[in-house]
Amino acid sequence: MDLPTYQDMLDAHERIKPHINRTPVLQSAYLNELAGAELFFKCENFQEPGAFKVRGATNAVFGLSEEQAAKGVATHSSGNHASCLSYAAMRRGIPCNVVMPHTAPQAKKDTVRRYGGKITECEPSTTSREATFAKVQEETGGDFVHPYNDPRVIAGQGTCSKEFVEQMEEIGGEALDMMVAPIGGGGMISGTCLTLSTLAPEIKIIAAEPEQADDAYRSFKAGHIIADDAPETIADGLKVPLKDRTWHFVSNHVSDIMTASEEEIIDAMKITWKYLRIVMEPSCAVPLAVILKNKDAFAGKRVGVIVTGGNVDLDKLPWMAR
Amino acid sequence: MDLPTYQDMLDAHERIKPHINRTPVLQSAYLNELAGAELFFKCENFQEPGAFKVRGATNAVFGLSEEQAAKGVATHSSGNHASCLSYAAMRRGIPCNVVMPHTAPQAKKDTVRRYGGKITECEPSTTSREATFAKVQEETGGDFVHPYNDPRVIAGQGTCSKEFVEQMEEIGGEALDMMVAPIGGGGMISGTCLTLSTLAPEIKIIAAEPEQADDAYRSFKAGHIIADDAPETIADGLKVPLKDRTWHFVSNHVSDIMTASEEEIIDAMKITWKYLRIVMEPSCAVPLAVILKNKDAFAGKRVGVIVTGGNVDLDKLPWMAR
Numbered sequence: 306m307d308l309p310t311y312q313d314m315l316d317a318h319e320r321i322k323p324h325i326n327r328t329p330v331l332q333s334a335y336l337n338e339l340a341g342a343e344l345f346f347k348c349e350n351f352q353e354p355g356a357f358k359v360r361g362a363t364n365a366v367f368g369l370s371e372e373q374a375a376k377g378v379a380t381h382s383s384g385n386h387a388s389c390l391s392y393a394a395m396r397r398g399i400p401c402n403v404v405m406p407h408t409a410p411q412a413k414k415d416t417v418r419r420y421g422g423k424i425t426e427c428e429p430s431t432t433s434r435e436a437t438f439a440k441v442q443e444e445t446g447g448d449f450v451h452p453y454n455d456p457r458v459i460a461g462q463g464t465c466s467k468e469f470v471e472q473m474e475e476i477g478g479e480a481l482d483m484m485v486a487p488i489g490g491g492g493m494i495s496g497t498c499l500t501l502s503t504l505a506p507e508i509k510i511i512a513a514e515p516e517q518a519d520d521a522y523r524s525f526k527a528g529h530i531i532a533d534d535a536p537e538t539i540a541d542g543l544k545v546p547l548k549d550r551t552w553h554f555v556s557n558h559v560s561d562i563m564t565a566s567e568e569e570i571i572d573a574m575k576i577t578w579k580y581l582r583i584v585m586e587p588s589c590a591v592p593l594a595v596i597l598k599n600k601d602a603f604a605g606k607r608v609g610v611i612v613t614g615g616n617v618d619l620d621k622l623p624w625m626a627r
Numbered sequence: 628m629d630l631p632t633y634q635d636m637l638d639a640h641e642r643i644k645p646h647i648n649r650t651p652v653l654q655s656a657y658l659n660e661l662a663g664a665e666l667f668f669k670c671e672n673f674q675e676p677g678a679f680k681v682r683g684a685t686n687a688v689f690g691l692s693e694e695q696a697a698k699g700v701a702t703h704s705s706g707n708h709a710s711c712l713s714y715a716a717m718r719r720g721i722p723c724n725v726v727m728p729h730t731a732p733q734a735k736k737d738t739v740r741r742y743g744g745k746i747t748e749c750e751p752s753t754t755s756r757e758a759t760f761a762k763v764q765e766e767t768g769g770d771f772v773h774p775y776n777d778p779r780v781i782a783g784q785g786t787c788s789k790e791f792v793e794q795m796e797e798i799g800g801e802a803l804d805m806m807v808a809p810i811g812g813g814g815m816i817s818g819t820c821l822t823l824s825t826l827a828p829e830i831k832i833i834a835a836e837p838e839q840a841d842d843a844y845r846s847f848k849a850g851h852i853i854a855d856d857a858p859e860t861i862a863d864g865l866k867v868p869l870k871d872r873t874w875h876f877v878s879n880h881v882s883d884i885m886t887a888s889e890e891e892i893i894d895a896m897k898i899t900w901k902y903l904r905i906v907m908e909p910s911c912a913v914p915l916a917v918i919l920k921n922k923d924a925f926a927g928k929r930v931g932v933i934v935t936g937g938n939v940d941l942d943k944l945p946w947m948a949r
Contacts, residue, residue, distance in 0.1 A: 582937035
C-alpha cells in the first residue's frame with residue numbers, strides 16, 4: 306500500500322496553489338458563545354467548484370506526465386469529486402471521463418458538463434458502475450483518480466490543514482487545540498492526519514459523522530474497517546466507507562469519532578447559515594453538530610472546523626421539509 | 628450642514644478596527660464569465676451583526692465623550708442599523724434605546740434585544756415614531772445616531788472602501804475601475820464617495836437601486852432630492868430616501884445610478900448564493916442585478932461590489948415564493 310508522505314503534501318501545495326483559492330477563515334462570536342469554545346471555520350465551500358475536493362483532484366491532474374495527461378483522467382462519482390476532477394482537468398486542458406448513475410441529480414450532471422467533463426451513465430448498482438467504468442477506462446486510457454483512496458488525493462486534501470495552521474499564525478494568538486472535520490470515505494480526515502501529525506501533532510483530530518452512516522465510528526471502535534451498504538443520511542457526502550489508505554490514517558492519528566443525528570445536523574446547518582452567513586452542505590454541519598452535542602469535550606478550546614463544501618439545492622433546503 | 632472629511636474617515640478606521648471584522652474579498656470565475664467583467668465582492672455580511680452598518684454605528688458609539696456615553700445612544704430603525712447600534716453600544720457597555728413599530732418582524736426585535744438594546748414600540752406611522760422617539764430621547768438623554776444622515780456614520784461606512792482598496796493591493800494586479808454599492812438612504816454610497824474621491828478618484832462609483840424604490844435615481848436625474856412615501860420592494864434595506872448629507876455626496880461624486888426589477892434582484896440573489904456561496908440580503912443583490920443588466924457598461928472592467936448585509940429569514944427565501 307503506497308501512502309503519501311509529508312513531503313508529498315508539501316509538493317502538492319506548490320503544485321496546486323495557482324489553481325485553488327486560499328479560502329478564508331471565518332468566526333462568529335455568537336457561535337462561540339453557543340459552543341462555549343472558540344471556533345474557526347475554514348471555508349472550503351469558497352473553492353471555485355465549491356468543495357475541498359478540488360485540492361486532491363488538482364494535485365492528481367497536475368502531477369500527471371504529459372503522456373498520461375493526453376489520455377486524461379477518469380472516475381466514478383456523483384458528488385463533488387466528479388465536478389472537482391472535471392474542473393481540474395479543464396484547467397489543464399485534458400479529458401475527464403465520469404461514470405455516473407443515470408439517477409444522479411440533473412444539477413450534478415450539469416456541473417460536470419459545465420467544466421467539460423464527459424459523463425457515461427450506468428445503472429445505479431455497483432456491478433453496473435464497475436463494468437461501465439472498466440469499459441470507459443479501456444476505451445480512453447484515462448488515469449483513474451479515486452475520490453479518496455488515492456495517495457495523490459490524500460496529499461492534496463492535506464494542504465487544507467497546512468493553510469489553516471498558517472492562517473492561524475497570521476491571525477495571531479495561540480494555535481488550535483483541536484481540528485474537526487466530517488468523515489465519509491476519509492479523504493479530508495486522512496489529509497488532515499498526514500499534515501498535522503508532522504506539522505502540529507499537539508492538535509487533536511476529531512472526525513464527525515452522521516449517526517445514520519456511522520460506519521467509520523464503528524470501524525474505529527472495532528479496530529477494523531466496517532462498510533455499510535447504502536446508508537441513508539441528509540449528509541450525502543458522507544455515505545461512503547473507509548478504504549485501506551484512509552483507514553491507515555484514521556486508525557493511527559484520529560483522537561475520536563463523534564456522531565450526530567439528522568435533526569442535530571440540520572439544526573447546525575441552519576444556525577451556521579444564519580450566524581456565519583455562508584452557504585454550505587449538510588455534510589459540513591456535522592462538525593458543529595457534534596461540537597454542540599459534546600460541549601464538555603470542547604469547552605474553552607480553540608477549535609478548527611473544516612467547512613468542506615457548498616453545493617446545495619437552494620430550492621430544497623432541509624429545514625423547509627420539517 | 629456638517630460633512631465628514633477624509634481625515635474623519637481615517638480616524639474612524641483607527642477607532643473601529645478593534646471592534647469590526649476586516650471582511651474578506653471573494654471572487655467567482657463563473658460569475659465573472661456571466662458578467663463579462665472581473666468582479667470582487669467585499670463581504671460585509673460577515674460582520675458579526677451581519678451588516679456594514681456596524682462600521683458607522685461603532686464610530687458614533689466609540690467617538691462619544693464619557694459624559695455622553697453614560698446616557699447612551701438612541702435611534703429609530705427596524706433594520707440593520709438598530710441591531711448594529713445595539714451591538715456597538717453593548718461593546719462599549721452603554722445603553723441603546725431603539726424605537727421600532729410594533730409591526731416589525733420578531734426576528735429583528737430579538738436581535739436588538741440579544742445585543743442588549745431596549746426597544747420602545749410605536750405605531751407604524753411617521754407621526755407616532757417621531758413622537759415616541761422624542762419622548763424616549765427626553766427621558767434618556769441618549770445621543771441620536773441617525774441610520775445614515777450623520778457625519779460619524781458616513782465616515783464609518785467610508786472605512787469599507789478604504790479596506791477594499793488596501794485588499795486589492797494585497798491581492799495584486801491592477802486597481803478597481805468601478806465600485807458598485809446599493810443605494811437606499813445613501814449612507815454606504817456617501818462613505819464610498821468620501822473615501823474614493825480622495826484615495827482613488829479614478830474609480831467610478833455606481834449606485835444600484837430597485838426600480839420599485841428608485842427615488843435616488845430620479846433625484847439624480849432631476850438634480851434635487853425626491854422622496855417617495857413607502858415604496859414596496861423585496862430589497863427592504865433600500866426603501867428610505869436620501870437626506871441632505873447623503874445627497875451632497877451622491878450629487879457630487881456618483882457617476883451613475885442604475886436600477887433593476889424585483890425579478891432581476893431575486894435572480895441575482897439566487898446566483899450569488901449558488902456560485903459565491905454566501906448568505907446575503909436581497910438589497911445586496913441589486914449591484915449584481917444592474918451589472919448583469921448593463922453588461923456593456925462593465926465589460927472587461929475590474930468591478931468592486933459591496934455586499935452590504937446577510938440578515939435574511941431562511942424560512943422565507945424569495946425564490947421559494949415564485
